[in-house]
Amino acid sequence: MSVDPYPRYPYNTFIDLWRDCYAVPSIHYHSVSRDVYLLRSLTAAEAATVPGARRTHKSACGVCSTLEDLEVYKNTTDLTTPVRNCGLKSLLGFDLKACIRSLGFSDA
Template identity: 35%
Template sequence: MLPASLVLVLASLLLAELAASPALAFDPPTYNATVWKAFAAKTLLTPFPELHTDPYEASPPINTTWPAVPVCAVVYPNEPDRSSYKLATFPTRAAAEAAPATFVTHLHPCGLCSTTQDLAVYMAKPDLTDPVRKCGLETAFDKKLALDCLLDIGFSKPCAQIWMYDAINSFKHCLEPCIKAWIEHTPNNVPPNSYNMNPCLACDQEKSGPVFGVVAARIRRDSGLRSSINRPPSSIANITHYYY
C-alpha cells in the first residue's frame, strides 16, 4: 500500500493535470436541423430598425469598448408558446438566468445579429468565410447585389446590412491580403490547427472586427458556437441553445 503522503501528492498532480487539460474546456455541441430550423421560424416581437448609414464612417467614431458583464437573452413572454420572443440585455448572466422564460443567447449587449434567425444561420453554416467573401466581392460593383447575396444566406436584414458594411470596410483595408488568400486557397489558420489566423482574417478582425462586434453583437465564440476558424477553447463562451 502506498503511503498516505504519496497518495496525496499523486492526487494533487492528477487534479492539476486534469485542470489544465483541454478536455475540460467547453466543448460546443453541434446543433441539428431541427434546432436551427426552429430558431429560424421564430418571430422577434420588437424587430431592429434597418441600418441606413455606414457605422464605419460614423462621426464621432463608434465606441468599440465592449462592456464585459452584460449578456443578451431571449425572452419568451407567452411561455409555453415559443413561436415569438423578445431580446433583452441583462446586467449580468445571473440576472438573466434568474428571470422567468429567459435564456442567455450570447455574451455582451444585444445588437443587430442577436436574433434567433441569425443564430440559426450561424448554426446551420459553421463556415461563413467563403459565402460571405463572395457577397463581399459584390460590394465592389453594387451594394444592393451584395445585400441580396447576404440575405440569401439567411441573415435578417439589419444583420445582413452590418455584414455588408463590414465587407465594404474590409475591402478598403484588406484587399491585398484577402485576394492573395483567395487565389492561394490559404486555410483560415496558418499553420493549420494553430490559433493564428491567415493574413486576410487577421486584417479583417483588426480593421473591421471591433465595430462589427459592437453593432452586430452576436459572434460565434460569444454564442458558444463552433467556427471554421480555430479558436482557443478558453475564448468560447459556455452557452448552449436548447431553448427552442
C-alpha cells in the first residue's frame, strides 16, 4: 500500500486563537433575571463593545463543550459516578451515548 489510509490530523478543527470565548447576555430572550447567556467568540476589542460580556476561557467557544454541556458541569456536583455507571452499562450492551445524553449532555 503506497498511501497511508489514516488521516494525519483526524480532528480537523479550526481553533481561532485570536478570539476568546465570552458569555454575553442574550437580547433575544426576555429573561427577568437576566440569566440567559450565549457564548460568542470575540476579540478583546469586540468584547469591549458588548455590554455584560464576560470572558469564560481562552480560545474560541465550542471547541471543547457546548453551553448546554457547561450547564451540566455547573449544576451537577458529582459527574464521576453517573458517567462511570454509563460506562459499566455499556459493557452490558446499553447505548453509551444515550446514557450520557440522559445525564443532560449534548451530542457534541
